Amino acid sequence: MTPPLDRPALQARLHRDGFAFVTAEHMRQLLPMPEMDDWPAFRASWNDLAPDTYLAAVGRHRSRRHATFAIEPDGTLQRQPHQPHWQSARYNSLQGDIQRWFLPIRPALAGGASMRSILQFAHALFAPMAAGVPHHWHVETHQFRIEARADEPGEPTPEGVHHDGVDYVLVLLIDRQNIESGTTTIHADDGALLGSFTLAHPLDAAMVIDARVSHGVTAVTPIDPAQPAHRDVLVVTFRATPPAATSPA
Structure with missing residues (x-):
């Protein structure tokens, strides 16, 4: 068994490199798995999940659900009303500057122990x-x-x-079935490759x-073209916001 990886060591790695790959073995140490x-x-x-209709028009096969939360400085977590996902075209040349509505993550799961534990872990890691x-x-x-098909690889990052x-991104592999490749690449502003790794185990x-740093994931292809093939991930993004304005007394 590899030595434990604690939160301060992971924060130091992120500070140093701007990114980190964490194995499933270490994530099981960092997450409160018995509580999940x-x-x-x-x-x-x-x-x-439901098909991503914004990508279907260009023949890419991706399904998804989406939910938004607010986390206060003390760690209080609250799900927000369902709302669209929006990115500037500066960051997403394929689908930027449009409101994209996806089916919401089901309430029992969005409010369940696994999601809550993952978000609390991410907050404890990123906020400091x-x-x-x-x-x-x-x-x-x-x-x-x-999804990867015999005649069409699956593109985890169709925007490249x-x-x-x-501010911060966490990508957690949930499952991968009958696929190869799907290598995450990390790049500097000038495009230089800083690192690469493959999320291979749940x-x-x-x-x-x-x-x-910028990031991308190479296309996935089926190992057995006659069988279903997919890569499942949970992506969590954190963006700092100013506190809500208060009215003068």
Whole structure:
């Protein structure tokens, strides 16, 4: 068994490199797995996603659900009313500057132990790193399934190597079936490759400081073209927001 990886060591790695790959073994040490009693249902919920119709027009096969949360400086977590996902064209040349509505993550899962534990872990990791900015967070969670077909590879990042336009990103592998490749690549502003790794086992994770590095994932192809093939991930983004304005007394 590899030595434990604690949160301060992971924060130091992120500070140093701008990104980190964390194995499933270490994520099981960092997450409160015994408390995540809905994990089987959480993992199975990737079978209940809806097609991403914004990509269907260009022949790319991705399914997803989406939910938004607010996290206060003290860690208080609250799901927000369902709302569209929006990215500037500066960060997403394929689908930027449009409001994209996706089916919401089901309430039992969005409010369940697994999601809550993942978001609390991410907040405890990222919030102390954001010195000098208000620690109120706009958090978006995305369930993604990328399908690979015999005649068409699946594209986890159809927009290519990119920034997300947030402060921090966590990508957690939920499942991968009958696929090869899907290598995450990390790049400097000049395009230089800083690192690469493959999320191969459930709970393998990637974390990035979005302003410092860009990231992409290579296309996935089926090992057995006659069988279904997919890559399931949960993507969590953190963006610092100013505290709500208060009216003068």
